[in-house]
Amino acid sequence: MSTPRQAARGRRPGTPDTREEILRAARDLFAASGFAATSMRAIAARAGVDPALVHHYFDSKADLFVSALQVRVDPRQALLPVIEAGPDGAGERLLRVLLTVWGDEESRTPLLGLVRGILEPAGATLVRDALFGLVLGPVRHGLGIDQPERRMALVASQLAGIVLLRYVVEAPPLVAMTDDELVASYAPTIQRYLTGPLPDRPLTRAAPEA
Amino acid sequence: MSTPRQAARGRRPGTPDTREEILRAARDLFAASGFAATSMRAIAARAGVDPALVHHYFDSKADLFVSALQVRVDPRQALLPVIEAGPDGAGERLLRVLLTVWGDEESRTPLLGLVRGILEPAGATLVRDALFGLVLGPVRHGLGIDQPERRMALVASQLAGIVLLRYVVEAPPLVAMTDDELVASYAPTIQRYLTGPLPDRPLTRAAPEA
DNA sequence: GTCTATAGACGGATAGAC
DNA sequence: GTCTATCCGTCTATAGAC
Numbered sequence: 001m002s003t004p005r006q007a008a009r010g011r012r013p014g015t016p017d018t019r020e021e022i023l024r025a026a027r028d029l030f031a032a033s034g035f036a037a038t039s040m041r042a043i044a045a046r047a048g049v050d051p052a053l054v055h056h057y058f059d060s061k062a063d064l065f066v067s068a069l070q071v072r073v074d075p076r077q078a079l080l081p082v083i084e085a086g087p088d089g090a091g092e093r094l095l096r097v098l099l100t101v102w103g104d105e106e107s108r109t110p111l112l113g114l115v116r117g118i119l120e121p122a123g124a125t126l127v128r129d130a131l132f133g134l135v136l137g138p139v140r141h142g143l144g145i146d147q148p149e150r151r152m153a154l155v156a157s158q159l160a161g162i163v164l165l166r167y168v169v170e171a172p173p174l175v176a177m178t179d180d181e182l183v184a185s186y187a188p189t190i191q192r193y194l195t196g197p198l199p200d201r202p203l204t205r206a207a208p209e210a
Numbered sequence: 211m212s213t214p215r216q217a218a219r220g221r222r223p224g225t226p227d228t229r230e231e232i233l234r235a236a237r238d239l240f241a242a243s244g245f246a247a248t249s250m251r252a253i254a255a256r257a258g259v260d261p262a263l264v265h266h267y268f269d270s271k272a273d274l275f276v277s278a279l280q281v282r283v284d285p286r287q288a289l290l291p292v293i294e295a296g297p298d299g300a301g302e303r304l305l306r307v308l309l310t311v312w313g314d315e316e317s318r319t320p321l322l323g324l325v326r327g328i329l330e331p332a333g334a335t336l337v338r339d340a341l342f343g344l345v346l347g348p349v350r351h352g353l354g355i356d357q358p359e360r361r362m363a364l365v366a367s368q369l370a371g372i373v374l375l376r377y378v379v380e381a382p383p384l385v386a387m388t389d390d391e392l393v394a395s396y397a398p399t400i401q402r403y404l405t406g407p408l409p410d411r412p413l414t415r416a417a418p419e420a
Numbered sequence: 421g422t423c424t425a426t427a428g429a430c431g432g433a434t435a436g437a438c
Numbered sequence: 439g440t441c442t443a444t445c446c447g448t449c450t451a452t453a454g455a456c
Contacts, residue, residue, distance in 0.1 A: 036246050037330065039449065050423055055451065118379070120244065153375065153383035154395055161371025165363065169328070171342075173363035184409035185364055189399045199394035250432065260441050265433065431448075
């Protein structure tokens with residue numbers, strides 16, 4: 001019904017692509033309900049297979065979780081253009097990468113599952129490390145900016161808010177805005193966090209009194 | 211151990227304040243692990259009472275959830291100073307209210323429970339409505355600004371990101387920053403969302419072609 | 421490779437003794 | 439008001455027939 005199958009000539013595999021069906025079902029359900037609230041039974045039912053079959057392909061629920069949520073976008077590669085062109089305009093470029101990745105249905109679903117996993121006790125640290133290590137890390141090291149940790153935290157707080165309200169909560173005004181409108185609204189903020197003035201002194205240890 | 215008891219003269223209540231103990235335990239656990247991952251048994255164990263006793267005081271788990279997460283801060287009252295002084299500087303005032311409320315241990319715990327509930331299927335709409343209705347609503351109506359829906363959504367996206375990264379994920383750079391540093395970093399953003407230029411035309415329906 | 425059956429644990433909720 | 443005992447549901451995971 002979904003994927004057009006090419007005429008298999010040699011030996012027909014016992015199962016066409018049951019494993020893939022399970023992965024698709026798992027992806028959808030994890031994205032919609034998170035890790036804990038999604039049961040293996042529900043995944044099996046959606047995929048139209050027996051619950052035991054799910055265990056046959058994947059050792060545990062956690063195993064299925066990480067398998068289903070493999071994002072096909074390599075952050076390091078996607079962020080290369082953001083970094084290479086230097087700090088000027090990096091805010092807009094970073095934002096456009098975010099909107100592109102989340103705008104693609106293919107990559108949005110697994111990402112939603114990951115985000116839903118953030119607020120669950122188990123996956124909190126895992127996802128946090130992934131976010132900072134894979135996404136913000138390259139940008140931080142690639143751009144030559146001062147106080148990179150603090151600046152990237154500011155950037156992350158705005159990007160996380162956008163993702164949360166536009167793609168998870170689906171706040172109507174944000175959903176209605178076009179990519180260009182979003183860029184016009186948010187790019188100045190991101191850019192200021194990246195290269196604008198910061199309240200604290202950069203790296204000087206002792207602050208003279210008078 | 212906790213509350214100093216005044217010498218009860220008349221009839222001693224059978225229980226000192228077991229109900230309050232249960233509420234405290236529920237608040238802590240809901241804040242730490244969310245709704246689904248917190249069991250009634252765990253709450254009873256933490257409160258040092260029998261699981262059945264929890265059901266005696268509260269009809270259901272959902273009932274206990276809403277009872278435990280009653281925030282003692284009335285948003286309408288807390289936000290009055292933000293609104294009354296008009297749009298100028300409203301960004302900083304709004305931000306300071308947020309930091310004050312979340313800075314108080316007393317109110318932070320129930321708020322954490324509410325936030326954790328956002329990403330769970332059950333409480334999503336409930337919490338979203340509460341957030342927009344109680345917090346952003348008064349500000350939107352109180353300040354005389356154009357395109358209030360869109361502006362409040364922009365504001366909400368930044369505030370939500372701050373809450374998520376500073377109080378839920380606890381990103382070190384954000385935790386380390388003082389309130390004044392946070393205000394210096396974020397107030398300009400909030401203010402621009404409230405009163406700055408917006409990409410779209412305000413309320414004009416038809417945009418002339420040429 | 422696919423399924424039936426079930427183990428083993430934990431969850432919320434209830435009835436009723438004291 | 440507090441507790442014991444228990445029902446009934448759902449879950450993950452496994453063993454084994456076909």
